[in-house]
Amino acid sequence: MGPEGGLTDLAKSEEFLKTVAEELVKRPHLLKKLVEAAIGAALATDVFEVIRKRRSVRNFQDKEIPMEKILKVLDAARWAPSAKNSQPWDFIVVRDPEKKRKLAEMAPFGKFIERAPVLIVVVTDPKKSPTHIIDGACAVENMFLAAQALGLGTCWVDIFDQRRAKELLSIPEHKYILTVVPLGYPAGEPARSTRKPLEECVHLEEFGKRLANPK
Ligand SMILES: Cc1cc2nc3c(=O)[nH]c(=O)nc-3n(C[C@H](O)[C@H](O)[C@H](O)COP(=O)(O)O)c2cc1C
Numbered sequence: 001m002g003p004e005g006g007l008t009d010l011a012k013s014e015e016f017l018k019t020v021a022e023e024l025v026k027r028p029h030l031l032k033k034l035v036e037a038a039i040g041a042a043l044a045t046d047v048f049e050v051i052r053k054r055r056s057v058r059n060f061q062d063k064e065i066p067m068e069k070i071l072k073v074l075d076a077a078r079w080a081p082s083a084k085n086s087q088p089w090d091f092i093v094v095r096d097p098e099k100k101r102k103l104a105e106m107a108p109f110g111k112f113i114e115r116a117p118v119l120i121v122v123v124t125d126p127k128k129s130p131t132h133i134i135d136g137a138c139a140v141e142n143m144f145l146a147a148q149a150l151g152l153g154t155c156w157v158d159i160f161d162q163r164r165a166k167e168l169l170s171i172p173e174h175k176y177i178l179t180v181v182p183l184g185y186p187a188g189e190p191a192r193s194t195r196k197p198l199e200e201c202v203h204l205e206e207f208g209k210r211l212a213n214p215k
Helices: 007-012 014-026 028-053 067-078 097-105 111-115 132-149 162-169
Strands: 089-094 118-124 176-183
Touching: 007 014, 014 028, 028 132, 067 089, 067 118, 067 132, 089 097, 089 132, 097 111, 097 118, 097 162, 111 176, 118 132, 132 176, 162 176
Parallel strands: none
Antiparallel strands: 089 118, 118 176
């Protein structure tokens, strides 16, 4: 195989692969690096797919979520970035039907949360960070993507009656309820959702200079 053959051709060549395998057996540190690179490439692809496939979910199956999965989603949340690494967040896992019903009452645009098997109440703390809302939103997006990767649906839902919700869940008064996220296995297809094209929101070097050949 000459150098003119592309990488794809090279990868298909049995002779080449045999040589690589023989060399890698002799150099386990290289083998480890290769495996790590392959896993990294596979994960990177998955991230884009997960981002593109996530939709706000408002209908859920009547199916329990194992605690292990809930904690996986929350683990992703806590690894979000935050200003000065302040991590001004707490997450309350609510499964009690009565509490879910009451929270749904306080969410004029989220009545459907009552039917989700789990609610994650995201609480932020203005005393810990002046940017607690932004920090919290980063954690919520991590939650959304982790849930999507686990086959779970989510939606951002605003709670309008902060005082009543804090009372219900014994949340200290100075804290802020950022959102109540329903978590559950999606039922049916989520509502269609589109995005404005790249050429409408990307500018090169200065505002108004558009991409010449947007994808
Ligand atoms: C800050 C914020 C508040 C939102 N509030 C609600 C809400 O109260 N109820 C609801 O059903 N969806 C709510 N959403 C979800 C949006 O409607 C949804 O993300 C948007 O229509 C795009 O659809 P998609 O998430 O399916 O791509 C909210 C989203 C954000 C980011």
